[in-house]
Amino acid sequence: MKGAELVLQVLQQHGVETIFGYPGGAIMPIYDALYQSTVKHYLCRHEQGGAFSAIGFARASGKVGVCMATSGPGATNLITSLADAMLDSVPVVAITGQVSQAVMGSDAFQEIDVLGLSLAVTKHSFMVRSVEELEATLNQAFAIAKSGRPGPVLVDIPKDVQLAEIDYQPLASNAQKAVSVPTSLANAAKARALIAAAKKPMAYIGGGVHVAGAMPQLQQFLADNPMPSVTTLKAMGSVAKDNTHYMGMLGMHGTQAANLAVQQCDLLICLGARFDDRVTGNLQKFAPHAKVIHVDIDPAEINKVRFADAALLGDMKQILPAISASTNCDEWLAHCATLKQQHGWRYDHPGERIYAPLMLKQLSERMPDNSVVCCDVGQHQMWVAQHMRFSSPRNHLSSGGLGTMGFGLPAAIGAKLARPQDTVITVSGDGSFMMNVQELATIKRFRLPVKIVVVDNQRLGMVKQWQQLFFNERYSETDLSDNPDFVALAAAFAIPGHCITRKDEVEGALEAMFTWPGPYLLHVCIDDKDNVWPLVPPGAANEDMMTEAKA
Amino acid sequence: MNHVLNITANNTPAVVERLLQVTRYRGYELAGLQLAPRADSRSLNITLTVSGDKPIHLLTSQLHKLYDIQQLELASAELAVLSA
Numbered sequence: 001m002k003g004a005e006l007v008l009q010v011l012q013q014h015g016v017e018t019i020f021g022y023p024g025g026a027i028m029p030i031y032d033a034l035y036q037s038t039v040k041h042y043l044c045r046h047e048q049g050g051a052f053s054a055i056g057f058a059r060a061s062g063k064v065g066v067c068m069a070t071s072g073p074g075a076t077n078l079i080t081s082l083a084d085a086m087l088d089s090v091p092v093v094a095i096t097g098q099v100s101q102a103v104m105g106s107d108a109f110q111e112i113d114v115l116g117l118s119l120a121v122t123k124h125s126f127m128v129r130s131v132e133e134l135e136a137t138l139n140q141a142f143a144i145a146k147s148g149r150p151g152p153v154l155v156d157i158p159k160d161v162q163l164a165e166i167d168y169q170p171l172a173s174n175a176q177k178a179v180s181v182p183t184s185l186a187n188a189a190k191a192r193a194l195i196a197a198a199k200k201p202m203a204y205i206g207g208g209v210h211v212a213g214a215m216p217q218l219q220q221f222l223a224d225n226p227m228p229s230v231t232t233l234k235a236m237g238s239v240a241k242d243n244t245h246y247m248g249m250l251g252m253h254g255t256q257a258a259n260l261a262v263q264q265c266d267l268l269i270c271l272g273a274r275f276d277d278r279v280t281g282n283l284q285k286f287a288p289h290a291k292v293i294h295v296d297i298d299p300a301e302i303n304k305v306r307f308a309d310a311a312l313l314g315d316m317k318q319i320l321p322a323i324s325a326s327t328n329c330d331e332w333l334a335h336c337a338t339l340k341q342q343h344g345w346r347y348d349h350p351g352e353r354i355y356a357p358l359m360l361k362q363l364s365e366r367m368p369d370n371s372v373v374c375c376d377v378g379q380h381q382m383w384v385a386q387h388m389r390f391s392s393p394r395n396h397l398s399s400g401g402l403g404t405m406g407f408g409l410p411a412a413i414g415a416k417l418a419r420p421q422d423t424v425i426t427v428s429g430d431g432s433f434m435m436n437v438q439e440l441a442t443i444k445r446f447r448l449p450v451k452i453v454v455v456d457n458q459r460l461g462m463v464k465q466w467q468q469l470f471f472n473e474r475y476s477e478t479d480l481s482d483n484p485d486f487v488a489l490a491a492a493f494a495i496p497g498h499c500i501t502r503k504d505e506v507e508g509a510l511e512a513m514f515t516w517p518g519p520y521l522l523h524v525c526i527d528d529k530d531n532v533w534p535l536v537p538p539g540a541a542n543e544d545m546m547t548e549a550k551a
Numbered sequence: 552m553n554h555v556l557n558i559t560a561n562n563t564p565a566v567v568e569r570l571l572q573v574t575r576y577r578g579y580e581l582a583g584l585q586l587a588p589r590a591d592s593r594s595l596n597i598t599l600t601v602s603g604d605k606p607i608h609l610l611t612s613q614l615h616k617l618y619d620i621q622q623l624e625l626a627s628a629e630l631a632v633l634s635a
Contacts, residue, residue: 119565125565299612299616300615
């Protein structure tokens with residue numbers, strides 16, 4: 001068989017049934033092999049969208065997402081999405097066609113050094129030099145993508161390798177064995193002692209917990225060691241809804257209660273998180289009284305930005321039970337409960353215009369259980385994190401580390417294909433939506449019943465908010481008041497839609513959206529003056545949050 | 552302050568670029584580089600000298616993660632041998 005056919009055989013051996021991509025000259029042999037393959041290919045309308053769909057597929061399912069592109073511009077269009085997967089630790093395998101080796105290095109048509117371009121945005125990348133090494137390389141790519149801290153892997157395959165003949169016998173050993181994670185419990189006793197001694201412990205939960213499959217162990221840990229908990233953007237949904245000590249998201253747009261409690265705690269138990277600057281605010285002033293227990297699978301995160309008094313590396317599933325110690329902090333729990341009570345969300349909002357936080361709360365209450373919500377980036381993204389509740393981090397797909405506008409719509413396509421039985425909703429902004437709007441064609445082609453909510457303030461709202469607060473109201477290039485008619489735009493892709501402007505229209509519009517069996521776009525017009533609160537201003541400590549009243 | 556790293560790496564086409572990219576991105580300056588294939592030509596012996604004000608573990612922990620790095624030893628400081 002040809003190398004191109006081998007690629008599809010190996011994908012099937014890895015259980016891949018769904019791939020996202022876009023054809024072109026240097027990857028034509030693989031697309032030719034695809035023509036009679038049982039692997040289902042979803043044609044995106046821009047390679048960045050295809051790779052975001054692979055990310056959405058991976059994040060919603062826990063499997064490896066796979067995308068393909070041709071050489072040159074096809075490959076460069078993948079770069080942003082690979083960077084997104086890198087910073088959010090998403091297992092993705094990207095396959096790119098490359099010009100034939102005979103012309104490589106000659107500035108051939110659609111030739112670019114994608115291996116060189118990939119260095120900063122992948123966990124690893126390969127150039128396949130002969131058809132004999134193709135199978136082993138693809139197997140390595142899958143192993144690397146999902147092992148340890150997951151991440152994106154790129155495999156660049158020259159056209160002559162795709163066309164080369166090979167006598168291929170599938171190896172029985174290709175079946176993927178579960179690799180045990182090297183885990184050190186050497187510091188477990190120290191961690192237990194810190195927990196037992198703490199008067200004000202706090203669990204700071206990141207995306208690494210669910211990626212490790214340690215959700216049951218986390219609930220058990222929080223039940224056995226009652227303590228308040230906060231989550232990062234990526235970990236929303238990690239703490240069971242009935243856990244009364246959960247305080248919400250921390251960081252720049254976190255809840256006041258979460259930020260204040262973290263600032264006051266005397267022990268911070270960091271589980272699969274990395275002290276990102278959007279979480280810590282001013283690092284020197286972050287949780288200043290706290291000792292730190294840091295649990296992670298990536299040794300490079302330990303002591304990277306914050307010293308850990310006890311560090312445990314490896315499998316979260318093994319570590320959490322091993323550091324369980326009895327906490328005794330009733331006073332602290334009561335104090336945190338009071339903080340929560342004092343700083344609850346308020347949804348009273350004057351006038352008849354739609355208030356996005358309230359609308360999203362209504363959406364959250366109305367959406368079916370286990371719905372997946374895919375966000376874009378900006379004000380709406382923070383409102384989703386603040387005002388919607390999730391039962392699993394796999395139900396809240398938000399571009400965290402890279403903060404990539406244009407993520408939401410294609411990610412929703414991937415999520416819907418990964419979990420066709422679940423409702424999938426994109427919540428986007430009028431700025432972000434336009435960044436991968438071409439993927440409406442993918443939704444149309446495959447009749448994917450994705451629900452699209454465009455929160456429209458006719459602004460690049462988050463940048464506008466910062467201009468208002470920190471740049472003397474000089475609104476440089478953030479006015480989008482000449483937006484297209486989004487309902488008409490959706491209609492051009494045979495997607496019905498509806499536009500609402502008033503609070504009293506929200507419930508009926510959500511009902512109509514969920515009742516409609518297919519894809520649907522709900523255009524929600526809001527006031528451009530509404531901002532995201534609270535906000536930790538740049539350089540400030542997390543207790544110095546700005547609120548609407550103070551701004 | 553200069554740090555000398557003795558590295559054994561897979562002899563793959565991009566391995567030196569990877570080392571240098573991580574070194575630059577993490578904020579260290581290149582002060583010296585020597586490399587030679589080992590007898591079997593499948594591995595490289597690399598001596599990387601870098602300078603920087605940040606603690607060197609911030610670089611070594613990132614270099615360790617590179618798939619093609621087999622072994623990394625900090626020659627000039629108190630850190631023990633760290634095997635990849």
